[in-house]
Each structure stands twice: as structure tokens, then as C-alpha cells.
Amino acid sequence: MSIDYQSRWKRTVALMEQEGVDALFLMKPANLAYFTGDGRPCALALFTRKMECIVAVPECDLASVRRSSVATEIRAFRSEEELFHGFRDVLHTLNLMQSTIALEKNFFDAALHEVFTSHILPQARIVSASPITSQLRMFKDLSEIECLKVAGHVADEGMAAAARALRPGVRECDIAGEAEFAMRRAGAEGWSSATYVASGWRSAMAHGPASPKIIEAGEVVQVHLAPIALGYTVDLCRTFLIEPVAVETANALRAYLEAQERGIAAAVPGAALMGIDEAMAASLEQAGFGDGFLRPVFHGVGIEHEEAPIPGGHAVIHGEQKVEKVAAGMVLAIGNCGIYREHFGVRAEDTVWVTEQGPVAFTRHPKT
Amino acid sequence: MSIDYQSRWKRTVALMEQEGVDALFLMKPANLAYFTGDGRPCALALFTRKMECIVAVPECDLASVRRSSVATEIRAFRSEEELFHGFRDVLHTLNLMQSTIALEKNFFDAALHEVFTSHILPQARIVSASPITSQLRMFKDLSEIECLKVAGHVADEGMAAAARALRPGVRECDIAGEAEFAMRRAGAEGWSSATYVASGWRSAMAHGPASPKIIEAGEVVQVHLAPIALGYTVDLCRTFLIEPVAVETANALRAYLEAQERGIAAAVPGAALMGIDEAMAASLEQAGFGDGFLRPVFHGVGIEHEEAPIPGGHAVIHGEQKVEKVAAGMVLAIGNCGIYREHFGVRAEDTVWVTEQGPVAFTRHPKT
DSSP states (O other), X not given: OOOOHHHHHHHHHHHHHHHTOSEEEEOOHHHHHHHHSOXXXXXXXXXXXXXXEEEEEEGGGHHHHHHHOOOSEEEEESSHHHHHHHHHHHHHHTTOTTSEEEEOTXXXXXXXXXXXXXXXXXXXEEEESHHHHHHHHTSOOHHHHHHHHHHHHHHHHHHHHHHHHOOTTXXXXXXXXXXXXXXXXXXXXXESSOOEEEEGGGGGSSSOBOOSOBOOTTOEEEEEEOEEETTEEOOEEEEEEOSSOOHHHHHHHHHHHHHHHHHHHTOOTTSBTXXXXXXXXXXXXXXXXXXXXXXXXXXXXXXXXXBSSOOHHHHHHTTOOOOOBOOTTOEEXXXXXXXXXXXXXXXXXXXXXXXXXXXXXXXXXXOO | OOOOHHHHHHHHHHHHHHHTOSEEEEOOHHHHHHHHSOXXXXXXXXXXXXXOEEEEEEGXXXXXHHHHOOOSEEEEESSHHHHHHHHHHHHHHTTOTTSEEEEOTTTSBHHHHHHIIIIIOTTSEEEESHHHHHHHHTSOOHHHHHHHHHHHHHHHHHHHHHHHHOOTTOBHHHHHHHHHHHHHHTTOOEXXXXXXXXXXXXXXXXXXXXXXXXXXXXXXXXXEEOEEETTEEOOEEEXXXXXXXXXXXXXXXXXXXXXXXXXXXXXXXXXXXXXXHHHHHHHHHHTTOSTTBOSOOEEEOSSSSSBSSOOHHHHHHTTOOOOOBOOTTOEEEEOOSOEEOSSOEEXXXXXXXXXXXXXXXXXXXXXX
16 A cells, blocks of 8 residues: 655644644654655654655665655765764755754653754754654554554464463573564564563563573463564564463453453543553452552554553653543554562553554454 | 672772762663663662662562662662652652762653653752763673673574575565574574664665565675673674675675774774774775775674764764773674665674784674
């Protein structure tokens, strides 16, 4: 399906006018991909209200960028100095030195931001780009949905391979290897997050990248996959029980899966966004697991592993705007928390498309 | 080999005194790993001149952090709000609200940095932590060298698998899958950078993550691996020629390998750090490839894929200090550039330990 960049650009200009922004300065690969079709690292773009889109890339990348980018002008640089000085020249030519420029403040590190604002944009008014970029990228168009479906299928292939390989005596990193290999076979271009395989006591960790730990009988194993395909990513997590497991563990998993279903069911257009969180929390509370539960329970997903909408206080930490309502076109990873006890944790996470007809899951590996 | 954290902490205090820093505030997993033995994400540490090291982690992580962290105190939080408010309480208790606090300005994004300095540390003097953290981590101790050797071996296993699988008709992502699977078998815990497999026209790109492109006869294939093992990572890149290739291509690769050897040979204690860059540039200039050459040619590597020492102007962009001299104990990835033509690029990169007895390579896959 072809991508309608003109329509993205027109919506961008409308938001720029609303926010009083003269130009967007983009360096985050996810935003470059969204605006130009080419999201390689070490590139930058300036997008103006007149729909000029000037991209700069390493000289050696010129030919390949021309294949995939819809930028109106493509420039080359041969060093980082040339990159930033060239950018200053562009601002000069376009008479934007004293304008309002939106920067990706949740991508620039604080050190680079300081260099940038004092040396490259000393006279400009600097604002955050995320009110514009997130407002656009939060609502997926149908070409994006096609990519996300493929990424969901890739993740399912990986989870099926992990499930086949799981048994006592195998190391976590071997399970990760089987899952990744199957996802590469299915066309994965990479990973938007580390592959987590966390067994036994490691499953109680909020973040559990695969380690050389050997999986043993009676353990819980969390497997968490985030492949990239066609430039898009999904989140998929499943918890496997290597029998014989304690009754408490099986009960916790059952309660979590039930709560996740309630969370997904709450993702309907017009509902309160934090209602997803509240639905899961209420369900776990009722099942007696309200205490070992880490929030928030969801986040947006798309070109990036974690993108708008980001819930509640988490939004501020991520330099994102608070979003009040669920809306059609959002794609959410729901179940991003878990029930944790001292020696184990259970979790399930799926990537879901919010539509007027109800939530549609892109990840479909069986839950039990 | 056991790790001597006490000695790291003592060197830290000496540097803190020198820089007038009262406390280090750490959130970067690489720094947390170096200071405490546990580098999980979503954790933070405050390290004071009195060698108090207070760590905060998600509540569910408490038990597993206790297994691996040498922090003097471990606290739990259940939300990001609790995390940051808890940190403010610690500063209060330690009477550090108006002190000089070093933050990881090249890790914090600009948005979080603003929230942090205005809400959590409004009265403190904020400076960059990298003059301290980089000065420490730039010189690897022997326990780190043991880990880097293992990571080098893992990378070599991956490159051997890639070499075995390479043939016309195979997709780039399948080669990546074979390499990653072999590295997982060898104990890889994850990847510090995307696996690059860039063939034909894609090899001319500065950054070439594996894609579904099919590899064809007559093409150049760059394979770039960066596994993590025992918490450490290396950089290994090789260029393969799928025969029959043009004479110009084979000549370019020969010239690049020769230049890389000269760069590695320049990595001796006491020499100018930029001498590595100059040695490679001079060699390529002499061979007639000075024009299609992207700099800088090296960077430090260790817990992170790119860490101190970072060369020249690149250092400023990364929020790092300029380093003048090569010194024993540095670990450098050398060859991080390539010769680029419009339709192909060649590169080779190795991870090398600088010792008084000369450079020792951790990555050893044959170059031709």
C-alpha cells in the first residue's frame, strides 16, 4: 500500500500553525521515517510551513536515500561538523534564524541540546516537537496498519518457536536464539527492544533480557518479543509454566490474563485512556493481586517500541503530552506490567489496534 | 574474576573531589553496572563522596538486585512518581539539596533534564557526570578484560556462522538470523547495536541493518556484529565479496584492510589518540581512496557500544571530554568508517585492547 506523505505533511502544517512553529527540526529516525520514508540514523531533516523538507545524510548514503525519501531536497555531509554547520546555512537561506523551531526534546540528550541551542540556534525560540509529531504518529493510517499486521505475524512466529523450544535444562539465551531465528525467517529487520526470556527468580524482574541461566522444572518463564518488520514494531509477551508449578503461580497467571482481557476491552474510541489502566487494576484487585502490580499497563507502539499515547505521569517523563481519550487509529501494547511476587512474576502483553468496531489484536499467540 | 568495586569507588571519590562534585546521580544502566554490579534499566543510584551508594529499583526487582548489587542501601519504588520523589527525600536526608550534583547529561534527554532540574534539584548546582564516569570506565581493569575476551569470542562465532551461510539467493535478514543464533549459542545476552548485513547498493550506507533484500552474485556484503556477553560488548565488522566482483571493489577492500592494520598499529600507549585516525587516513590517501572515506575511524567500547574515548569533534556531540593520548587499558573499536563508492562500500572493524606490549585484538575472525 502506498503511503500518502502529502496528507501527512498537510496535517503537519496545520499543527505547526496551531502551535506557532515555523520549522520542525528532526533527527529521530522514527520521525524521519514518518515524514520522509527514510528513517536511517545519523541523518536530519528540516521541515517548514511551506512544506520544504530538506534532509542531510552522510555523503555515502546519498544514492540509497534518493531511492526511498520523499524529501524535497537531499544534501550530503562528510563529518558531524559539516552536518551541523550545513544545517545552520539552511536556516540562514530560509531566513529562519530567529524563528520558532521545534526540536525533539525527548530524543536530543541534554548535552547535545545545550550545544545545539547555544551554537546552532542561538537566536531561535526552541519548543518541543512532540506536541506535533506525537499528535500525528499516534493515529495510524491504513498503510501503517498493514505493516503492523506483518510485524504482529513475525512476533507470533517467534513466540511459537520459543514455545516449541522451552523445556527444563535449556538456557534462556537459547530460547531467545530460537525465537529470534524464527522471526528473522519471517522477515524481521531487527528488534525494537531486547528479547526478554526471564525464568524462575528472574521472572520477578520488571526487565529481564535473556541470560545464560538454565530453565528448570517448576519455573515460570516470561518471553517478551519486539521484532521490527517493514519499519514497524509490536510488543508480544507470554508467560509459560514449566510444570509442576505451584497453585499460586497458576492462579496469578489466570488472574493476569483475565485482567489483560478487561484492559483490552476498555480500549474503545471515546473511553478515558486511563480507563485501560483502571480496568486492569480493578480486575487484579478483585482477584486479590492488587498489591504486586506495577503500573502503567499500556503504551502506544508503532515505528517505536514506546510512543504516543503514553499514559499519565509516564507521559511527562517521556516528554510527551497527556492524552485523555482512546481514539480510533491508536495502536496500543496492553499488559505492560505483570503480577510480581518475591520469586516469580507473570505477564502477558499484546498489540492492539483501536477501531470503531472494537479492538483488533495484531499479536495472536495463544495465551495458555 | 571478582570485581574490585571498592577500588572503583575510591577512584570515583578522588575524581569527585577534583571536580568539586558532592554526589553522582546515575540512571544509565552502563554506569549502574560499573558502580554497583547491577545495570538493569529503570533504576537509579546516588553515590556520595562518603561512599554511600543508594540504589532505587522497582519493588518487584528487590530480591534480584540484592543478589548482584554492591550498593550500600537498596530502596524500592512502585511508580515513576515514587522513584523521583523518593530520590528527593534521599537528597534531603543526606543534606545534599543545595550541593553540586553530577548528572548523566549525555543520557538524560533534554525534556527529562528540564523536569529534573526544575522539580527535583531546583537548588542544586548541576554539572555533567561524564568527566568522572568516562575517566573511570575508559580504562578497563582485568575483570573487564576477561568479559571482553568472551564477548570477542561470541562475535567471532557469529561471524563464522554468517560466513558459512553467505551465498547468492539468501536474504540479508537470514544471514543476520544465522549469526545471531550462533552468538546466542555461544552465550550472547543481547546486542548493543543492530546486526548489520548490507549487500550490494545497501553496503554504501553508513548504517545498514539487515533487510529482506536478497544477496546476489557480484555483490559486496558487510556484516557487523555487536553481541553482549557477561555485560560487555565488542564491535566486529567484516566485508565479504560474493564472486565475481569488480577489480575496483577487491582493490578497495585490500586498501581498507591495510589502512585498518595501520590504524590498529597506531594504538600504542603515549601516542596521540587522533593518530589512529590519521594513520588510517594517510594509508587510504596513499592508496587513492582518500575521497570516499568517512571519519572518525574508531571509538571506545566496553559496557556500551560507543563509550570513551570518543575521538575529536565526535566527543562534543556525545557530551564527552576530548582525550589527547592513547593509554594502556583502553579498549577501542578500530575501523568504524569504510571506503564508500556510489554502489558499494567496504569496511572492517575490530575491538582491540591497548597494552604496553602492543594492541591485542579480542575479535579474530579472518579478514579475507
